Each structure stands twice: as structure tokens, then as C-alpha cells.
Amino acid sequence: MTDPRRHIPRTDAVLADPRLVKAVARIGYPLVKKAVVDAQQRARTGEIPPESIVEAAVDALPRHASGLRPVLNATGILVHTNLGRAPLSAAAVDAVAAAAGVTNVEFDLRTGQRAPRGRGALEALAAAVPTAGGVHVVNNNAAALLLVALALAGDGREIVISRGELVEIGDGFRIPELLACTGAKLREVGATNRCRPDDYADAINERTAFVLKVHPSNFLVSGFTREVGVSELAGLGVPIVADVGSGLLRPHPLLPDEPDVATALAEGAALVTASGDKLLGGPQAGLLFGAADLVHRLRRHPAARALRVDKLTLAALEATLRGPLPPVPAMLIGSRSDLFGRAEKLASELRESGISAVPVQTEAAVGGGGAPGVRLPSAAVSLPARFTAALRAGEPPVVGRTDKDRCLLDLSTVDAAQDKVVAAAVRAAAVT
Numbered sequence: 486m487t488d489p490r491r492h493i494p495r496t497d498a499v500l501a502d503p504r505l506v507k508a509v510a511r512i513g514y515p516l517v518k519k520a521v522v523d524a525q526q527r528a529r530t531g532e533i534p535p536e537s538i539v540e541a542a543v544d545a546l547p548r549h550a551s552g553l554r555p556v557l558n559a560t561g562i563l564v565h566t567n568l569g570r571a572p573l574s575a576a577a578v579d580a581v582a583a584a585a586g587v588t589n590v591e592f593d594l595r596t597g598q599r600a601p602r603g604r605g606a607l608e609a610l611a612a613a614v615p616t617a618g619g620v621h622v623v624n625n626n627a628a629a630l631l632l633v634a635l636a637l638a639g640d641g642r643e644i645v646i647s648r649g650e651l652v653e654i655g656d657g658f659r660i661p662e663l664l665a666c667t668g669a670k671l672r673e674v675g676a677t678n679r680c681r682p683d684d685y686a687d688a689i690n691e692r693t694a695f696v697l698k699v700h701p702s703n704f705l706v707s708g709f710t711r712e713v714g715v716s717e718l719a720g721l722g723v724p725i726v727a728d729v730g731s732g733l734l735r736p737h738p739l740l741p742d743e744p745d746v747a748t749a750l751a752e753g754a755a756l757v758t759a760s761g762d763k764l765l766g767g768p769q770a771g772l773l774f775g776a777a778d779l780v781h782r783l784r785r786h787p788a789a790r791a792l793r794v795d796k797l798t799l800a801a802l803e804a805t806l807r808g809p810l811p812p813v814p815a816m817l818i819g820s821r822s823d824l825f826g827r828a829e830k831l832a833s834e835l836r837e838s839g840i841s842a843v844p845v846q847t848e849a850a851v852g853g854g855g856a857p858g859v860r861l862p863s864a865a866v867s868l869p870a871r872f873t874a875a876l877r878a879g880e881p882p883v884v885g886r887t888d889k890d891r892c893l894l895d896l897s898t899v900d901a902a903q904d905k906v907v908a909a910a911v912r913a914a915a916v917t
């Protein structure tokens with residue numbers, strides 16, 4: 486008699502609610518229908534009454550047609566790979582929005598003719614590293630290495646590389662395998678911890694395409710170690726390709742051990758590759774700098790077309806290079822002295838709401854494959870461990886880290902203007 490299934494309104498009847506009609510126009514039919522079907526299911530199981538189905542579906546609607554949501558990074562890891570690496574600067578976000586529609590990415594508005602693709606971004610890149618004879622942009626640093634290997638050694642010639650630099654980048658992908666899949670032959674030299682100039686010199690022959698220096702950006706080897714720098718290799722008579730990784734364009738005072746593009750070129754590298762979304766603080770991209778003729782060869786290689794970046798990347802990259810300092814480099818040089826004060830203030834406000842919050846000294850890290858040994862003095866709000874999961878489930882999700890049974894919200898990676906958002910998120914998580 487009281488079977489709740491008999492009172493479940495039909496899907497099309499629910500979808501006729503004006504709020505859901507509007508939602509279909511905003512995020513599309515499939516996502517709205519899924520919210521409705523899920524709400525009907527909850528009513529069938531008795532979790533909600535049938536008359537709440539519309540309300541429940543409206544509440545469950547995703548805000549966007551994409552599942553990617555803005556997240557607050559309170560991990561203390563400046564470049565967090567799982568959180569999309571570098572957040573873009575406001576200038577870059579603006580540029581992406583402007584380029585997202587119809588845009589002049591390959592069109593000269595003055596002449597009405599086809600124009601070189603992404604000229605603005607390439608000019609900005611060249612201006613940022615004036616000593617580079619040529620510059621090019623591909624999808625990411627892995628693509629940059631792939632293109633270099635294909636163009637210079639894909640015919641089976643040899644790439645000489647130190648055994649200490651056979652790096653796994655992440656997610657199981659390894660640079661030696663990436664190079665080998667182009668048809669190039671790897672010629673490993675030296676030992677894991679030590680490599681000498683002679684090791685390289687002995688390995689070079691008429692089949693050598695280039696010597697590759699890969700910055701071990703996500704691990705440290707310490708103790709009895711020796712590596713050979715670009716300047717020591719420059720006299721070997723073959724091109725030196727340097728993968729500097731992090732995308733520092735010039736030396737950084739806080740990161741003395743992190744290689745940079747300008748220095749690698751000055752030391753004699755023929756080509757330098759780097760990521761756009763690490764310490765440069767821009768979009769995912771592979772940046773290539775070097776001798777004009779080599780860069781030209783890369784640009785005209787058939788595979789270049791498969792590795793080329795889209796208008797959104799070009800827009801974000803140009804604005805990153807020309808605009809104000811993006812968040813990642815800004816966080817790196819930002820004052821660390823006020824972090825503990827912010828943590829104290831936040832914690833005391835939260836204690837007033839009855840939450841067990843205390844300020845603690847912590848260490849932040851660059852992360853994301855850069856400056857692996859560098860620890861940055863930082864401060865966090867320490868909360869009971871259960872907050873880690875509760876905050877992730879909030880809106881916006883706040884991602885902290887669990888350390889010794891405490892949930893730490895590290896403020897190095899939180900803009901001071903967002904402290905209020907963090908406080909509100911913690912209060913909301915406390916009552917869930």
C-alpha cells in the first residue's frame with residue numbers, strides 16, 4: 486500500500502522544473518538527467534521523500550559541465566602535480582578567457598593574411614631569454630625531449646646520457662624509455678652516483694647525435710657523487726642538450742642548485758628544454774631554447790605538428806611572461822615572516838568557534854619536480870586529523886596534509902586573501 490516507488494514522479498516531469506530546464510541550458514542534458522535519476526533512486530530507497538526529488542536534484546547539480554573544480558592548495562607544496570601544478574596568474578586567466586572564443590592565433594588582423602601561429606608567445610619567450618637564437622613551444626617538457634630525440638637522433642643515432650640522470654618523471658614514465666621510443670639509441674655513461682668528463686668523451690663517436698644532461702629534479706643523490714656540468718661538456722664537439730626541468734629562465738637567488746635556461750645556454754648548451762608549469766608559473770608547456778638552426782629543424786619536423794600547443798596555452802604563456810609575477814614564483818619569494826602570524830590569527834579565530842586549532846611551524850617545499858632539497862620555513866594551522874577528509878569534501882575543497890595524526894593547513898601555498906575562505910571551510914567541516 487505504501488510502496489514509495491508508486492509516488493516517484495517521472496523523469497520528464499521532474500526535468501520540466503524551471504530550475505532544471507535552466508540547468509540543461511547551462512551544463513547540458515546528461516548531467517542534469519543524472520542528478521534527477523540519482524535523486525529518484527534516493528527516493529526509491531526511502532532516503533528522501535518523493536516530494537523532495539526536485540530539490541535534491543537541484544542541490545546535486547554540478548556547477549560546471551567539467552568535473553574539474555577550483556581547489557584550495559593548503560599542502561605547503563608550491564607546485565603540486567596532482568593539483569594541476571602552477572596556478573595561472575590573473576593576467577594569464579584573463580588571456581585564456583579572451584582566447585577561448587574566436588581569436589587571431591594564426592591571423593594577421595592588419596593584412597588579413599595567415600600569420601605565424603602564436604607569434605606573441607614566441608616573441609615573449611625570446612624576449613625573456615635574449616641569448617637564445619631560437620625558441621619553440623610544445624605540449625610539455627616530455628614532448629620537447631621527444632621532439633629533440635626524434636629530430637636529431639630518431640634515425641638510430643646515439644644519445645649520450647649519464648646513468649645518474651636516467652630519471653623517472655612520474656606516473657611510471659621514464660626519460661630513457663621516452664627517448665628510446667623515438668628510435669634513438671641510448672649510450673649510458675658513468676655510474677649512478679659518479680660520472681666524469683672522460684666517461685662522456687670515451688662514449689662519443691661518429692654515431693653520436695648529442696649529449697643529454699637531465700636535471701635530477703625530483704630526487705637528491707648525496708655523499709660520494711660527481712656530475713659533469715654543461716660547461717665541461719661543451720668542448721666535446723657534439724651538441725649538448727640540457728633538460729633543466731623547472732623552467733627557471735635565469736638564476737634564482739633562493740634556489741642556487743636549480744639549473745636555469747640562460748646559464749645552460751651561456752655554458753654552451755645547443756638546446757635547452759624546460760616545463761612551463763613549474764617554477765615559471767605558467768601553463769603546461771614544453772619550452773625549447775637554443776641555436777636558431779636546430780630550433781628551426783625541430784619546428785619543421787613532421788612530429789612538431791602533433792606536439793603543437795593550442796591557443797589557450799599560447800595565450801596563457803604570453804601573459805605569464807609579459808604580465809605580473811604569477812603565483813608560484815611570487816610564493817617562492819614572498820615574505821615567510823608573516824606566515825606564523827597568519828596561522829596564529831586563523832587558529833585563534835577557529836578556537837573561538839570551538840575548534841581545536843593551533844598554529845605550528847612547518848616546512849614547505851617546491852614540489853612538482855624542482856629544487857628537491859629546498860625546504861622553505863612555513864607555518865600551518867593544525868587541526869584534528871578528521872579534518873583532512875572533511876575539508877576535501879567541502880566547497881571549495883581544501884587540500885591539507887596529515888602529519889602525525891594532525892591535519893595541517895600550510896599557509897605558504899594559500900594567498901593571504903584566502904584565509905577567510907579557509908576559516909569558513911574549517912567551520913563548515915567542523916559540523917559535518
Ligand SMILES: *Cc1c(COP(=O)(O)O)cnc(C)c1O
Nearest residue numbers: 625626627654700702730760854
Ligand atoms: C618535470 C620534468 C620533466 C617532465 O616535464 P613535463 O612538462 O611534465 O612533461 C622532464 N625533465 C625534468 C628534468 C623535469 O623536471
